[in-house]
Amino acid sequence: MHTGGKPYKCIFCPKAFSHSPALNTHQRVHTGGKLCKCSVCDKAFAFISDLKIHQVIHMGEKPYKCPLCSKAFVRSTYLDDHQRTHTGEKPYKCSLCLKAYAQSTHLRKHQRAHSLEKPHTCSVCSKTFDFLSEMKVHQRFHTGERPYKCSVCNNVFVTSSSLVCHKRKHTGEKPYKCSVCSRAFATPFSFKRHQTCHTEVKSVKKKGAKQSPKNTSVERG
Structure with missing residues (x-):
């Protein structure tokens, strides 16, 4: 009989689960336990879903294609991040200095610059x-x-x-x-x-434009 209770509680956070296997899988997030190993390069993952996504790299398969250019990606999330290079969208904003980023990982890295945390x-x-x-x-x-x-x-x-x-x-x-x-x-x-070749040329042209021609006077006898 199912009571709907969640007796299996995580020792690291408030989450609870109905079954012990679900708890064991969840706790790998905290412990870093990586039991799912790639047979090609021996890289290990906490979850079988992450392993399957990783294995696509070895197969060379990139099913998520950008409709605006020829680039293709292993994950749909990578495609989402890439498409922002076309749109200029930067939805991830820093709450301290209001700088905005196209990717959440770039925001997290930036925020550590405020705390100097590594x-x-x-x-x-x-x-x-x-x-x-x-x-x-x-x-x-x-x-x-x-x-x-x-x-x-x-x-x-x-x-x-x-x-x-x-x-x-x-x-x-x-x-x-x-x-x-x-x-x-x-x-x-x-x-x-x-x-940098183009930026250096622009810099030289700009510098030359600022220099005014020398004033030369001709004395007439």
Whole structure:
């Protein structure tokens, strides 16, 4: 007989559950328990749903496509974040300084600048980080771990974003296009470096325009 009661209470927060398996799954949020392991790169997750989303990266499947450009994404939430680059929407606002951001993660990172809080410390070099995910990526430089492998040439990488940029060497994809001269680039780093060429030219032109021509007078005899 079901009474509708929730006798299984979380020891970390006020949440309660009808069944003990649900409680055990929930408590992984607090303990960091990650029992769902990827068979390809050994990355582990607290929930099977997160593991399934992660495995799409290895398959190369990106089912969520932007209707305004050619970009595609693994998660619908990534697509939502991307589309704000087209619309300019910034729904996440800081309550302290009113700065606004397109992504909630960027807002959280900004808010820690007010508190100077970096709660995650590397056990090897004591460097501190805003987010646990950032610290885990950093620790790979100590361990030498490179879990992301190119399926074409077998090169391995520390981060998934490095692998994505590397794969463009094989595909020839150049998604970063300059709005000034229409040149296209494979990585955001090379794109930003290129943009400085235009800003430097503008700076020189602006400086030259401010300089008035010298006053020369001709004496007539």
